[in-house]
Each structure stands twice: as structure tokens, then as C-alpha cells.
Amino acid sequence: MASGLEERARLGVGVEEEDDDERPQLSAAAAMALREFLEQRVEGEKGEGDGCGVELVAEDWRLSQFWYDERTARELAEEVARLASGLDGAAVACVACPTLYAYLKKNSPDLPAQLLEYDERFGQYGGDFTFYDYNHPEELPPAMKHAYRIVVADPPYLSKECLEKVAKSVSFLTPPEGSFLLLLTGEVQKDRALELLNVRPCGFRPQHSNKLGNAFRLFTNYDPADRLGCWDRGAPI
Numbered sequence: 086m087a088s089g090l091e092e093r094a095r096l097g098v099g100v101e102e103e104d105d106d107e108r109p110q111l112s113a114a115a116a117m118a119l120r121e122f123l124e125q126r127v128e129g130e131k132g133e134g135d136g137c138g139v140e141l142v143a144e145d146w147r148l149s150q151f152w153y154d155e156r157t158a159r160e161l162a163e164e165v166a167r168l169a170s171g172l173d174g175a176a177v178a179c180v181a182c183p184t185l186y187a188y189l190k191k192n193s194p195d196l197p198a199q200l201l202e203y204d205e206r207f208g209q210y211g212g213d214f215t216f217y218d219y220n221h222p223e224e225l226p227p228a229m230k231h232a233y234r235i236v237v238a239d240p241p242y243l244s245k246e247c248l249e250k251v252a253k254s255v256s257f258l259t260p261p262e263g264s265f266l267l268l269l270t271g272e273v274q275k276d277r278a279l280e281l282l283n284v285r286p287c288g289f290r291p292q293h294s295n296k297l298g299n300a301f302r303l304f305t306n307y308d309p310a311d312r313l314g315c316w317d318r319g320a321p322i
Contacts, residue, residue: 288314
């Protein structure tokens, strides 16, 4: 997950940060570890499978970047590949979720995938990278309009404003009918996610390499049946 705000990219002394309830929170131990290793590069998911040549850059907490752990990235990548296998010529848009992109390139290198990200360090991915600022949700290349049958989105903030803008991006990217959406965000967004994107929570619980204090959920616009814990029908909506 990565930020779309220019102010965050320039974050420094004297710059007011967002309210704590709108940004993912690291545990104290994880925050300390993240600060210590912020400048280190990580390969793939902690050195696993570098055959595809796709690397993740180091997390930058100032850009609200928290990479998924191995289990989360692997299971999401498997689900996306399964969805794509049932669609003719499907392409995937990874909105602010570079960990998933890296795992897709590792496990399904022939599956067309585009990473939409604010952090221009990901320009190392060449044509698979598109600069994305959620404050301008539809300022994307015209060729991307309605071009993606599968979209996975991980908004950088846990706020209504951020989710509303990301929802506009999703609408831009997907065709009017017949698309699959996977949304990863805080559980506090449950009601907003249903209202804005018509997605419901799954039993699957995303986790991050650096443990966050916020409870995260996976939401989908389709029932994954026996996968991903299926829709959590016991969750109030």
C-alpha cells in the first residue's frame, strides 16, 4: 500500500500529519524495526524467488507503505490468477499494492498486470508501472479506461475521502459489467466499502510483514465460495 499525497512524500519537521485513525498504525516493535531497516532494499518477499527479476523497494512509512506478508501475497496472487484463467485476455490492475504485483510476476509471469503507484521508485518495472495519485483518481492514460476485468486496490488511508477517490479510479479502470474487485483496507471501512463499491468482507484476514495495529479485511464484489474464507456472512453489513 502506498500514499497518493504529495504532502506525504515531502513529509518533514513542521509538517502536520493525518489523524491517527485515518492511517494504518504499526505496533511499537514493528515501527522500531521499520525505522532501522527503512533504507535497506528487500528482494521479492524477503528473498523468495528472484527468478522473475521483480523486486520490491524498501517500505517507506512516510508514504504509508506496508508490504503484505508471504501468506497474504501468495493467496491473493493465486486468487487473481484463478479469476484470470476464466477470462479471455484478462488484465489486472494493482492499485497501490506492489506486493501483489511482485507475486503475480513471480508466479504468473504471463498474466498482464499493471501497477498504479505514487512512489516513482517503482518505475523500475518499466511499462508495467503507471504513476498514480489518488487525489486525481481519473488522471490515467486513456488506454486504461475500462481495460481491466480484475482490479485489486489497497487505499493508503483509512478515510472516507480516500476511499471515495479510489472508487472513482476503480470505475475508470473497469468495464461497466463483468469485472472482479478485491479491496484490502481497514475493517473500519466496511460500511463505506459496501456503499461505494458494493463489496463485502471475506473471512480471509490480510496480514503485513510489519504488523499493523489496525484490523484489515479483504472485501470482494463476488462470493469466492470456498476460497479466501468465502464471504463472511456473519459480519453485519
